[in-house]
Amino acid sequence: MEELIDVIMREGDFHPSEEVVRKLLSLGEEVHFAPKKAVIEYGRxxxxxxxxxxxxxxxxxxxxxxxxxxxxxxxxTIFLSPHSYYMNQPAVMQFETCKKGSTCIMVPKAKFDQLLVESHEFARWMFDLAMGQFYTSEKKLKYIKGDARERIIAVLKYRPEILEVVSSRIWRRISA
Incomplete structure (x- = not known):
């Protein structure tokens, strides 16, 4: 758990205290997902x-x-469906496990919202992560819309660890 806390604390430009990260983690429960299963399912x-x-x-x-x-x-990585979380609408994007499965900490919206109200530091951290997501989304548009070679180069450059866990079926789609 200590390694996870260290990784979480380094996400984004604003680095929260260990106390705030531990508080967030304490609000959730550990959930295991089998390989190739949806954590957040499109349309739900x-x-x-x-x-x-x-x-x-x-x-x-x-x-x-x-x-x-x-x-x-x-x-x-901290993630959610903005459509579901913010507007109570079905998810537009699906988050699914790769070929090795995954373990996540699931924090209910009500508990997450309460921490936002109680902790200015937590709210500041979440705002920073949200701004980082906006930036990354705009940057990714360039790579997603590029040709196959550009998309593969982007993955190799920015996320080489992905190569080990993504099935060849997915690689064919990314590089098509």
């Missing part, structure tokens, strides 16, 4: 907040009959 409402403890998840969006890999979540 899931208002929980998750923290990846072990494994890597693939973030997928669906366009007509085609699925596209948007990104990956690794240990220390």
């Amino acid at each position: 409402i899931n208002r929980n907040v998750y923290i990846v403890k072990e494994g890597i998840l693939r973030v997928v969006y669906f366009e007509k009959d085609k699925e596209e890999t948007y990104g990956f979540a690794s240990p220390g």
Whole structure:
């Protein structure tokens, strides 16, 4: 757990205290997901907040009959469905485990919201992570819309650990 706390504390530009990270983790429960299973399922409402403890998840969006890999979540990543969390609407993106499965800490929305109210430091940290997501989303558009070679180079450069856990079926889609 100490290694996870260290990784979480280094996410983003604002680095919270260990106390705040431990408080967040204490609000959740550990949930195990089998390989190739949805944690947040496209088209379903899931208002929980998750923290990846072990494994890597693939973030997928669906366009007509085609699925596209948007990104990956690794240990220390905090994620949710903005559509579900914020607007109580079905998820637009799916977070699913790769071929090794994953363990996440699941924090119910009500507990997460209460911590936002109670802790200015926590709220500041979450704002920083949200701004980082906006930045990353804009940056990713460039790579997703690029040709196959550009997408593979981007993964190799920015996320080489992904190569070990993503099935060849997914690689074919990324590089197609």
